Amino acid sequence: MTPTPPSDTSVNQPPAWYQRSADEVLAQLHSRETGLTAEEAYDRLARHGRNTLPTTPRKPAWLRFLLHFNDVLIYILLAAAVVTGVMGHWVDTTVILAVAVINALIGYLQESSAERSLQGIRLMLSSRARVMREGLSQAIDADELVPGDIVQLRPGDKVPADLRLIAAHNLRIDEAILTGESVAAEKRCAPIPRETGIGDRTNMLFSGTLVSAGSATGVVVATGQATELGHISQMMGEAKARRTPLLQQMDRLGNSILGLILLMMAFLFLFAFILRDMPLGELLLALIGLAVAAVPEGLPAIISIILSLGVQAMARNHAIIRKLPTVETLGAMTVVCSDKTGTLTRNEMTVNAVILADSQWRVSGDSYAPQGEIVHEVCGRPADLQHDAVLSAFLSAVDLCNESQLALDQAGHWTITGGPTEGALKVLAAKAGVAHTTTRLVDKIPFDSAYKYMATHYQLAGEDRIFLTGAPDVLFSLCEYQLTEAGVVPFERGFWEQEMARYARQGLRMLAAASKPATPDAAPLDHAALHQGMIFLGIAGMMDPPRPEAIEAIATCRQAGIRVKMITGDHPDTAMAIGAMLGIGDGSAAITGAELEHMGDDALAGAAQQYDIFARTSPAHKLRLVRALQQCGEVVGMTGDGVNDAPALKQADVGIAMGIKGTEVTQEAADMVLTDDNFATLARAVESGRRVYDNLRKTILFILPTNLAQGLLIVIAILAGALIPLTPIQILWMNMATSVTLAFGLAFEPAERDVMQRRPRDPRRHVIDLHGIWRIGFVGALIACSAFLLEAWLQPRGYTPEFIRTVLLQMLVTAQWAYMFNCRTLQGFALNRGMFANRALWVVSGILLVLQLAILYLPFMNTLFGTVPLPLTYWGMTLLAGAGIFLVVELEKWLLERIKKPVPPAADLTSDRS
Numbered sequence: 001m002t003p004t005p006p007s008d009t010s011v012n013q014p015p016a017w018y019q020r021s022a023d024e025v026l027a028q029l030h031s032r033e034t035g036l037t038a039e040e041a042y043d044r045l046a047r048h049g050r051n052t053l054p055t056t057p058r059k060p061a062w063l064r065f066l067l068h069f070n071d072v073l074i075y076i077l078l079a080a081a082v083v084t085g086v087m088g089h090w091v092d093t094t095v096i097l098a099v100a101v102i103n104a105l106i107g108y109l110q111e112s113s114a115e116r117s118l119q120g121i122r123l124m125l126s127s128r129a130r131v132m133r134e135g136l137s138q139a140i141d142a143d144e145l146v147p148g149d150i151v152q153l154r155p156g157d158k159v160p161a162d163l164r165l166i167a168a169h170n171l172r173i174d175e176a177i178l179t180g181e182s183v184a185a186e187k188r189c190a191p192i193p194r195e196t197g198i199g200d201r202t203n204m205l206f207s208g209t210l211v212s213a214g215s216a217t218g219v220v221v222a223t224g225q226a227t228e229l230g231h232i233s234q235m236m237g238e239a240k241a242r243r244t245p246l247l248q249q250m251d252r253l254g255n256s257i258l259g260l261i262l263l264m265m266a267f268l269f270l271f272a273f274i275l276r277d278m279p280l281g282e283l284l285l286a287l288i289g290l291a292v293a294a295v296p297e298g299l300p301a302i303i304s305i306i307l308s309l310g311v312q313a314m315a316r317n318h319a320i321i322r323k324l325p326t327v328e329t330l331g332a333m334t335v336v337c338s339d340k341t342g343t344l345t346r347n348e349m350t351v352n353a354v355i356l357a358d359s360q361w362r363v364s365g366d367s368y369a370p371q372g373e374i375v376h377e378v379c380g381r382p383a384d385l386q387h388d389a390v391l392s393a394f395l396s397a398v399d400l401c402n403e404s405q406l407a408l409d410q411a412g413h414w415t416i417t418g419g420p421t422e423g424a425l426k427v428l429a430a431k432a433g434v435a436h437t438t439t440r441l442v443d444k445i446p447f448d449s450a451y452k453y454m455a456t457h458y459q460l461a462g463e464d465r466i467f468l469t470g471a472p473d474v475l476f477s478l479c480e481y482q483l484t485e486a487g488v489v490p491f492e493r494g495f496w497e498q499e500m501a502r503y504a505r506q507g508l509r510m511l512a513a514a515s516k517p518a519t520p521d522a523a524p525l526d527h528a529a530l531h532q533g534m535i536f537l538g539i540a541g542m543m544d545p546p547r548p549e550a551i552e553a554i555a556t557c558r559q560a561g562i563r564v565k566m567i568t569g570d571h572p573d574t575a576m577a578i579g580a581m582l583g584i585g586d587g588s589a590a591i592t593g594a595e596l597e598h599m600g601d602d603a604l605a606g607a608a609q610q611y612d613i614f615a616r617t618s619p620a621h622k623l624r625l626v627r628a629l630q631q632c633g634e635v636v637g638m639t640g641d642g643v644n645d646a647p648a649l650k651q652a653d654v655g656i657a658m659g660i661k662g663t664e665v666t667q668e669a670a671d672m673v674l675t676d677d678n679f680a681t682l683a684r685a686v687e688s689g690r691r692v693y694d695n696l697r698k699t700i701l702f703i704l705p706t707n708l709a710q711g712l713l714i715v716i717a718i719l720a721g722a723l724i725p726l727t728p729i730q731i732l733w734m735n736m737a738t739s740v741t742l743a744f745g746l747a748f749e750p751a752e753r754d755v756m757q758r759r760p761r762d763p764r765r766h767v768i769d770l771h772g773i774w775r776i777g778f779v780g781a782l783i784a785c786s787a788f789l790l791e792a793w794l795q796p797r798g799y800t801p802e803f804i805r806t807v808l809l810q811m812l813v814t815a816q817w818a819y820m821f822n823c824r825t826l827q828g829f830a831l832n833r834g835m836f837a838n839r840a841l842w843v844v845s846g847i848l849l850v851l852q853l854a855i856l857y858l859p860f861m862n863t864l865f866g867t868v869p870l871p872l873t874y875w876g877m878t879l880l881a882g883a884g885i886f887l888v889v890e891l892e893k894w895l896l897e898r899i900k901k902p903v904p905p906a907a908d909l910t911s912d913r914s
């Protein structure tokens with residue numbers, strides 16, 4: 001929490017930072033454009049505290065605990081406690097009440113630990129801010145910002161504190177969170193003399209607002225609670241835990257079960273009371289037993305635990321789930337649209353070729369070290385900047401129209417700050433030894449993938465010039481002239497298009513440069529200024545090799561029935577060549593953003609299905625593509641990194657943001673963040689998602705038949721007028737102790753071998769489909785009938801009710817244990833080698849043994865649960881029954897598999913669709 005700043009600084013006195021000039025503000029904060037020193041920053045952090053907002057106060061622990069009693073299950077238990085209490089069964093009442101408390105306690109503990117782990121995962125995405133410290137630009141945790149820090153911002157950044165602007169270029173800020181205004185506000189540095197409201201303070205940036213476009217530098221004037229956001233204490237970005245579709249399905253199922261049970265209880269009450277003349281006390285206990293039996297008490301906790309284990313496992317594998325339902329949606333994804341640069345490729349660019357009007361040059365060297373030669377492609381002579389004037393002009397342009405910096409780190413490695421595209425151009429210029437004596441940046445238009453270029457206006461030694469770099473085809477339409485060895489001549493588009501295609505086909509990413517003279521007192525640089533008199537200088541071709549692991553991951557996705565589409569801002573030929581290297585498309589078909597733009601919705605849907613490579617696209621096309629694919633019934637994953645990608649990510653079924661390259665805005669819009677920006681991580685996350693869903697289904701199909709069996713057993717007993725086979729607290733024992741313990745064995749079940757060879761799950765299908773209903777009914781009836789037969793065999797032999805109930809309890813628990821092994825695999829024989837790989841199965845089997853030994857042989861447990869010690873022969877007998885049930889279920893699985901229609905393997909499916 002930020003302590004109140006001392007009154008001797010004016011940092012927390014809002015009088016009008018916006019009314020003063022940037023220099024006055026810097027002076028007042030004892031800061032400067034080169035930033036604070038480390039010592040100053042340390043001192044100020046101690047005085048002002050960390051740049052964080054207090055979290056919303058949580059409900060007190062006791063209230064959160066009590067809230068767990070607000071649950072239908074607990075109502076049933078409390079009703080059961082009241083009825084048994086009234087009847088004077090005090091032991092039952094105590095046990096039932098204890099179970100209610102334990103259940104609430106488990107819920108409370110489980111919720112707290114899930115919250116803690118989600119919080120931990122969220123912290124892995126903590127905000128970073130780029131600041132100047134000790135004269136160097138560096139990234140620090142945003143909570144270390146202090147007043148006086150100089151912060152640099154680019155599109156997609158979240159403003160990390162309240163700032164007074166020092167420099168701004170085409171800056172637009174989305175201030176909706178503060179002002180509710182949806183149109184981005186334009187910002188500039190000039191002071192505003194009069195008093196204004198927040199919405200009109202155009203030279204101030206407020207914490208929590210978003211940079212929509214442009215770039216800026218500002219000085220921090222307030223941090224933490226002293227910010228405007230702190231004043232209105234509005235919390236941002238709280239990723240709320242949402243119920244997943246499967247949890248919602250289970251909620252609905254729970255309610256239906258409850259309704260059915262109430263009806264059944266009413267019917268049985270009338271039937272047994274009137275027709276069978278059953279004593280009221282016994283009947284009430286039986287009915288309570290039925291209610292307790294039919295409600296799967298342990299299931300909700302187990303489902304949340306499996307989901308949270310899944311989320312944690314994915315986080316360890318670099319995939320951070322921001323919205324819980326995504327764990328399930330991942331397994332249903334049918335198409336994934338991926339960015340190229342950085343996700344499918346390494347994002348390590350090196351310029352290989354330079355194409356000029358009269359010559360082409362090859363560049364050697366493949367790291368950021370400025371070592372390598374630039375040689376003439378035809379005659380092999382090294383470049384000489386004194387004589388090769390066009391090359392020299394081109395290299396100056398790419399060096400000055402560039403925001404990156406080349407530096408030698410402490411370990412002696414050359415590194416770059418800023419984007420790799422610009423970094424590669426800096427390295428190219430350094431290889432040639434380009435040097436500028438005096439330069440001053442007058443203005444700039446930062447790069448944006450919507451218009452695909454950047455421009456700068458520089459004051460050089462003797463003149464002013466505007467430099468422009470960007471996608472060649474965009475520059476083609478802006479340039480009127482080109483520079484040749486003979487001087488400036490009219491632009492020849494045909495020649496350049498041919499040259500560009502020739503190099504792009506080698507998979508090179510193309511970037512062109514242009515320049516023109518400017519007047520010193522020119523108006524601020526704007527897009528219109530780039531439309532006249534531009535002189536085209538040449539094109540750089542850079543290599544960004546595919547990631548080897550992405551090639552493998554694409555093949556895996558294909559096998560899993562997921563089509564991978566590449567969406568890139570690069571030239572179609574570059575995209576097709578890289579696509580062919582990666583296994584996306586065959587290198588001969590691509591469609592461009594411009595072509596998509598002219599299509600109606602139907603044609604677009606067709607193209608979205610038909611093509612795998614989308615080139616020269618801008619973020620707006622991504623949104624249309626996602627919609628078109630969704631219209632065709634696809635479940636779409638979409639990756640993105642830039643601020644403009646956020647709408648497409650929100651629209652996608654699985655919005656995937658990049659952790660390294662991605663902006664905060666994109667990450668906030670996303671369902672999932674890849675912390676290593678790597679496509680292979682996405683493929684692994686899909687596998688995890690499918691495994692988690694499988695395990696949830698296995699657990700549900702494991703737990704529900706037991707409840708059905710218990711319920712049926714009681715119903716049969718009431719209808720047949722036989723001894724009620726289990727008491728309510730014995731049923732609670734099974735549902736709360738043994739079922740839950742065994743379900744953990746399935747929670748840790750590794751992925752099935754064919755998990756990535758199956759086609760994606762149909763998201764509309766209920767987790768308990770026809771097959772599931774059949775399985776629950778079949779196994780429930782099988783266990784209930786076996787138990788009833790056992791009861792029918794025991795009853796005439798004169799055993800006490802306690803003994804018969806204990807044998808039945810032991811039999812049901814053994815049947816559960818055997819059925820857990822059936823549930824390990826959805827298809828195929830369950831006793832395979834994987835059984836030993838999942839240690840959890842054996843751990844839970846051991847725990848179950850201890851639990852059963854306790855309930856059968858500890859005298860106080862006997863008293864509590866109404867059990868008696870069993871002779872060893874009954875262990876043998878119940879084990880035999882368990883083995884029998886196991887075999888019958890395996891036989892059922894085998895028969896059903898033979899009857900079911902064969903499903904084509906997933907890989908055939910993707911090729912069918914393409």
Ligand code: ATP
Pocket residue numbers: 339340341342419421422447448449450452453454469470471472509510511512567568569570571
């Ligand atoms: P992908 O969508 O595959 O990640 P991308 O992000 O590289 O591709 P953009 O960033 O939109 O796509 O780039 C499109 C084109 O814009 C590039 O091919 C290049 O010609 C040009 N370009 C990219 N970055 C810059 C930059 N920093 N300055 C100038 N031009 C650039």
